[in-house]
Amino acid sequence: SLSIARGSRMSLWDSLQSERGVAAMAFVGTIAVHQLTRRLARLKPSQPGSTSISELVRTLEQTLASRGLDIVVPFNLQSYNDAVQKAGQPGLILNPEFAGGLGSPNGTSFLAILVGNSKALWTPMIDFFAQRVQNGQELAEAVTDHPVDLYCLGSIREAVDSMGAASVAPEIATLGSSLVPRGTSRLLESTDVYIYDAADTRPGHVFAATKLANLVNLGELDEDAFLCVHPVYGPWFALRAIIVLNIGVTDADLAAMQLPPVEIEDNPDRRRKLKEAKADAFAHRDSSEKWIKLRSLVDEDSDATYGPLQLQYHYDKDLAVFREAVKKRLDGKDYA
Numbered sequence: 001s002l003s004i005a006r007g008s009r010m011s012l013w014d015s016l017q018s019e020r021g022v023a024a025m026a027f028v029g030t031i032a033v034h035q036l037t038r039r040l041a042r043l044k045p046s047q048p049g050s051t052s053i054s055e056l057v058r059t060l061e062q063t064l065a066s067r068g069l070d071i072v073v074p075f076n077l078q079s080y081n082d083a084v085q086k087a088g089q090p091g092l093i094l095n096p097e098f099a100g101g102l103g104s105p106n107g108t109s110f111l112a113i114l115v116g117n118s119k120a121l122w123t124p125m126i127d128f129f130a131q132r133v134q135n136g137q138e139l140a141e142a143v144t145d146h147p148v149d150l151y152c153l154g155s156i157r158e159a160v161d162s163m164g165a166a167s168v169a170p171e172i173a174t175l176g177s178s179l180v181p182r183g184t185s186r187l188l189e190s191t192d193v194y195i196y197d198a199a200d201t202r203p204g205h206v207f208a209a210t211k212l213a214n215l216v217n218l219g220e221l222d223e224d225a226f227l228c229v230h231p232v233y234g235p236w237f238a239l240r241a242i243i244v245l246n247i248g249v250t251d252a253d254l255a256a257m258q259l260p261p262v263e264i265e266d267n268p269d270r271r272r273k274l275k276e277a278k279a280d281a282f283a284h285r286d287s288s289e290k291w292i293k294l295r296s297l298v299d300e301d302s303d304a305t306y307g308p309l310q311l312q313y314h315y316d317k318d319l320a321v322f323r324e325a326v327k328k329r330l331d332g333k334d335y336a
Contacts, residue, residue, distance in 0.1 A: 034215045053111060053253055056187045060113065060159060060243075067155040068121035071114070071237060074254050075216045077244055078109030083215055084208055092208045096194035097169055111247040111254075114216060115156060116239040118232075122310040122325075122336065125151045128175065128328040129322075143323050148313075149199050151175070152240040156195060160243065163188040168195065192246040198239050209239045217259035224274035225298045231262050234299025236306055238314075272295055288315035307336025 053074070061072040077094060084092040096110070126149060132142035144150075154175035160168055165188040172195060196207055201233040210228050219228040219237070227235040277297050281290040292311060299305075306314060309325045328335035 027115075043145040051254045052187070053247070053249065054257060056111075056247075057113065059187055063121075063159045063162060064115060064155065066124070067151075067159075068124040069115055069117050069122045069152060069155060069240065069263070070241075071116035071118065071218070073114045073216045073218050073259065074257055075112050075114060075212075076109045076249055076251055076254060077249065078217060079114040080112070080207075080212055083111075087208075087211070089208065091203065092206060094196060094207055094242070095190075095204070096246075096283060098192040098194065098246045109249060110169065111245045113243040113245070114212060114218065114239065115152075115241045115243060116218075116237055118230075118237045118304060119150070119306045119310060121148075121152075121238075124320065126325050126329050126335055129326045133326065133330060139323050139326060143319060143326055145319070146199075147319075147322055149197070153197055156241055156243065160188060160193050165193045166190050166305075168193045170195070187320065188245070192242045196242040196244070198241055207242060212242075213239065214262075217261050220262040220264050222264055222274070222298060223276055224271045225294055226299055227295060229262065229264055229298060230304075233304040234302050235295050236299070236302065251302070270297075288312070291315055308334060309335060 016219040022034065057074045064070070064072055079096075081093045084090070094112075125148070129143050129147060133139055150173070153172050157168060157172040158174050161174065164186040169192075196205055198207070198209055200206065210219075210221055213228050214221055219230045221227075222229045222235075225235070229235055230237050274294070274297055277290075281287070281294045284290045292315060296305070305311070309321055309328075312318070313321045313325070325335040
């Protein structure tokens with residue numbers, strides 16, 4: 001933008017002696033200063049009060065829950081970065097494009113929000129793809145590779161768009177069916193947003209999901225099962241993304257929204273069964289049946305357990321299974 005201003009200055013040089021030329025120069029200079037100020041402002045986190053932060057998180061939580069993304073946990077990005085640094089994993093530090101360095105100059109960090117789902121994701125997600133078919137697409141066209149990632153990231157993108165985000169990176173396709181009109185709440189007006197996809201394996205984009213879940217008290221790593229356990233959903237949940245907002249926070253801002261620590265029952269018989277099942281699963285890595293058995297032992301007879309088709313797709317990633325669920329939905333049959 002500054003190079004454009006300089007170019008305009010040269011084209012106006014000959015008219016500087018006129019009143020009109022002086023006015024034109026002042027106008028160009030004003031634009032340049034304004035654009036530079038905006039650019040610098042994007043590097044400095046805004047500082048809303050804790051009330052607006054809680055309102056922002058609550059609005060995002062409600063919006064995403066309607067799409068089955070029912071796990072929304074705010075945290076201080078600096079706390080996560082400090083944890084992975086301390087663990088000797090600097091490659092897992094997250095530094096969004098707008099940060100201009102780790103954390104912010106004034107000692108606060110950025111507001112980050114961990115997004116995930118329980119089995120609640122399956123119904124609205126299958127409904128969404130079924131609607132595509134009802135709108136005229138062939139089933140094979142409506143459900144293409146990585147439908148869960150497409151749906152989750154598209155839903156997150158539409159959610160932050162609906163709150164008036166100034167910019168969203170990296171570029172993520174929307175679902176073409178906005179949750180609510182863009183900018184309805186305006187809670188993210190003038191706020192830059194960066195979304196880290198849990199399935200993204202590129203350097204600088206990978207994050208330590210289990211460590212983060214433990215850090216924010218979302219779940220505890222069960223060493224015997226090598227699974228993260230939620231106090232309500234047990235092992236039946238998944239983490240999808242981290243939303244980082246160009247909003248400065250301190251731990252005190254988030255204290256009221258902090259989850260209580262998770263404790264895993266220390267039962268010797270349970271531990272023995274889990275160790276045996278884990279060894280069996282690792283010995284038969286390609287057997288989804290073995291991994292399902294291990295997961296089921298962590299939290300037996302739980303209402304949070306995925307339904308048959310959701311469970312099968314979770315482990316096999318077979319598009320035929322996903323399309324079967326969509327077809328059953330269209331036929332009015334049970335598609336869980």
